[in-house]
Amino acid sequence: MSVSPNNATRRRRPTIHDVAREAGVSRGTVSRVLNGGHYVSPAAAEAVNAAIRRTGYVVNRHARSLITGRSGSAAFLLTEPQEKFFEDPNFNVLLRGCTQALATHDIPLLLMIAGTREEQRRITRYISAGHVDGVLLVSSHTGDPVAEALVHAGIPVVMCGQPMGHSTRLAHVAADDRDGARQMVRHLLAAGRRRIGTVTGPLDTPGGVERLAGYREVLADAGLPADDSLVEAGDYSRDGGAAAASALLTRRPDLDALFVASDLMAQGALAVLERAGRRVPADVAVGGFDDSTAAVGSRPALTTIRQPWDRISAEMVRVLLSQIGGEDSSAVILPTELIRRESA
Amino acid sequence: MSVSPNNATRRRRPTIHDVAREAGVSRGTVSRVLNGGHYVSPAAAEAVNAAIRRTGYVVNRHARSLITGRSGSAAFLLTEPQEKFFEDPNFNVLLRGCTQALATHDIPLLLMIAGTREEQRRITRYISAGHVDGVLLVSSHTGDPVAEALVHAGIPVVMCGQPMGHSTRLAHVAADDRDGARQMVRHLLAAGRRRIGTVTGPLDTPGGVERLAGYREVLADAGLPADDSLVEAGDYSRDGGAAAASALLTRRPDLDALFVASDLMAQGALAVLERAGRRVPADVAVGGFDDSTAAVGSRPALTTIRQPWDRISAEMVRVLLSQIGGEDSSAVILPTELIRRESA
DNA sequence: CCGGTGTCTGGGAGCGTTCACAGTAGAGAA
DNA sequence: TTCTCTACTGTGAACGCTCCCAGACACCGG
Structure with missing residues (x-):
C-alpha cells in the first residue's frame, strides 16, 4: 500500500546518479568505470558494474555527445x-x-x-x-x-x-582494378581468343580507367596491336552494356571475346549476343567484373573478377x-x- | 593588431547565445523562432533569421535531444x-x-x-x-x-x-499479395494453361501464405480441382527456387505453367527448366513476383507482379x-x- | 478609472553527462 | 618524523538547448 520510491525510479530511465547511489559511489567514479575504468579501485568497479546490471542503466548518448562533441556514429x-x-x-x-x-x-x-x-x-x-x-x-x-x-x-x-x-x-x-582486368584478359588469351573487345566503365571513374588500362597492358604484352575499334565505353548499367556491345558487334563482327567492365553490363551484352545469334562462349567468350549476384543469375553464368x-x-x-x-x-x-x- | 573577439566566435560553432546576441534578443526568443515562431513579433523573427544566416548557426541536436528526449532520427x-x-x-x-x-x-x-x-x-x-x-x-x-x-x-x-x-x-x-497472385494466375489461365504449378514462399511468411491463397482462389473459381502435387514451397532464394521447380517437374512432368512467388526463385526455376529441355514460354509459361531487377535480367525476361x-x-x-x-x-x-x- | 485578456519577451532552472580540480589515504624515501 | 608520490574519490562547473514562469505592454469592455 505504500507509495514505493521505486515507482518513480522505475518509470524514469535510470541515470548515472541512480547508478552512483545504488553503488554507493559518486557520479565521477561511475563515469570512470564507463570510460575504461582507470583510476578506479577493483571494489568500486565491481559495485558499479553490479549497480548497472541491477538498474538496467544505459548511457544517454545525447548528454555524452553534448559535452564530448563526438556523436558516436x-x-x-x-x-x-x-x-x-x-x-x-x-x-x-x-x-x-x-x-x-x-x-x-x-x-x-x-x-x-x-x-x-x-x-x-x-x-x-x-x-x-x-x-x-x-x-x-x-x-x-x-x-x-x-x-x-x-x-x-x-x-x-x-x-x-x-x-x-x-x-x-x-x-x-x-x-586492384587494373590487375583484375589483367587476369581476365590473360584468361581469354589463354583460351585462344585473339580479337578481344572491351566494354569499359565510364572513363571519368577509376574503374573505367583502370580496367581499360589493364586490358591494354596485357594485349600489348602479348604482342597484339592496340586497336580502338575494339573499345567502347559503357555506363555500368544493363542497358548501357547492351548498347556498347551492340556498337562493338556492328563495328567488329569478327569479335571472339568480350571483356565487360561490370557484371550488369555483361548481362546486357549477353542479351545482345543472343539476339545476334552468337553462342556464348563457343562463338564469343564473355568476361564480367564484380562477381555480383548478376553473374550467377545470367545464362550462361558469368566468368568474372571477384572484388573482395x-x-x-x-x-x-x-x-x-x-x-x-x-x-x-x-x-x-x-x-x-x-x-x-x-x-x- | 587588436585581438578581435571575432576570433574566438569564429572558431567555435555558433550557439544559440551567439545568435541571440547578434540579433539583440534573448535565447528564449531565438528558441521560439527555431520551433515554429509562435509568440514572436515579426521584427524579432526577422532579426533572428538574419542573425542565423550571418552566423551560419545550426542547432545542436544533442543538446536539443537531451532535453526533449527525442532523437530526431x-x-x-x-x-x-x-x-x-x-x-x-x-x-x-x-x-x-x-x-x-x-x-x-x-x-x-x-x-x-x-x-x-x-x-x-x-x-x-x-x-x-x-x-x-x-x-x-x-x-x-x-x-x-x-x-x-x-x-x-x-x-x-x-x-x-x-x-x-x-x-x-x-x-x-x-x-496486396493475394490479389497479385490472383492476377498472375488469371493471366496464365487466359493464355490457355491448365496445369499450373506454383513455387510458394516460406509458409511462415505472409508472402508465402497470401500468394498461395490467391493462386488457389483463382483455380477454384475456374473450376479446376485443388491439387497439392502442383504446390511446392521455396525459400525466396535462387537455389531454393531451383530445387522446388525440380521437385515439381519430377512429380508433374505435364506442367504447362509455373507461378513462382519471387523473381529470384523464378530465375532458379528458369535454369532448371532449361536444363530439363523445356522451352519458356512455349512449353512452360513462368510467372514471377516482385518485378525486381532479376526479372529484367533473366532470359527470357520474366512476366511478373510489380510491388509498388x-x-x-x-x-x-x-x-x-x-x-x-x-x-x-x-x-x-x-x-x-x-x-x-x-x-x- | 479599473481589471481582464492576449501577445510578446527575458532569464533561471535543469536535462545527463564529462572534465578539471581539489582532496584523501597509504606507501616509500629522506 | 616529514615530505613526496601514486592511486583513488568526490564535487562544481560546464556543454547548448528547451521549458516554464514572471513580467511588460497594449487593447478592450464596463
Missing part, C-alpha cells in the same frame, strides 16, 4: 547523381559489411543519399555541423565536391575506390576509425580474383 | 536470420525510398541489421533506450520477438509486410511519423500490378 554517404548504384548489387554487400564492422564497435551507421546538388549541399552542411564522427563515402565520379568540402571541414572521410581529380589527398580503400567486398568494407571501417582516432589518412589496395564459370 | 531495422534479404534487390529500393522520404523531413535514417539472436538483443536494448524515435521494421518471419519487444517498450514501429502470429496489433504497410515499392516506402514513413506524432497505429494495403514480358 558514422555515415555511409552515397553521392551518385543517378540511380545506377542501386541497380548494382555490390552496394548491398558493401553496405552490410560496413554496418556490421561498425556494429562490433557499437557505432551505428547513418545511411545518407545525396543524389541532387541540392541534397549534397544539405547533407554536407549537416555532416559539417558535427552530427557524425566520420564518413564512408561512395562516389565513383571525378572530383566529387562533397568529398572536398567534408575534408576541408575537418571531417574524417574514407572513400570506396580510388579518388580521381582531387587536389586533397583522400583516404581510400579499393580493389567483405575485406573492402572491413578496411574502410578500420581506416575510418584510425582517422577518427587522429591518425593520418591512408590508402589500401586489395587483390582481386578470377572466378571461372561458363561464359568464358 | 529513425531506424531501418532488418531482422533476417539469413542473408536472404541481401540477395533480394527489393531491399535496395525499399531502403532508398525510406531514406529519401525521411530526408524530406530532415530525419536521418539509421540502418541496423540484427541477424543473430545476440545482435537482436543488443539492438532491441539500444533502441529501447530511446536512441531513435521510431523503427521501420523489415522482418518477414512469424512472430518476430524484436517487434514485440519494441512495441512493448513503447517505441513506434511500422512493419513492411503483413505481420504474422503477433499478439499485439502492429502497424504495417504491405502490397516507392509507394510502400512512402506510406511506411507516413505511418511512422503519424505514430510518432501520437496517432494510433494503422495498416495500409497497396495494389499490385501485372507486368507482361516474355516468360508468360
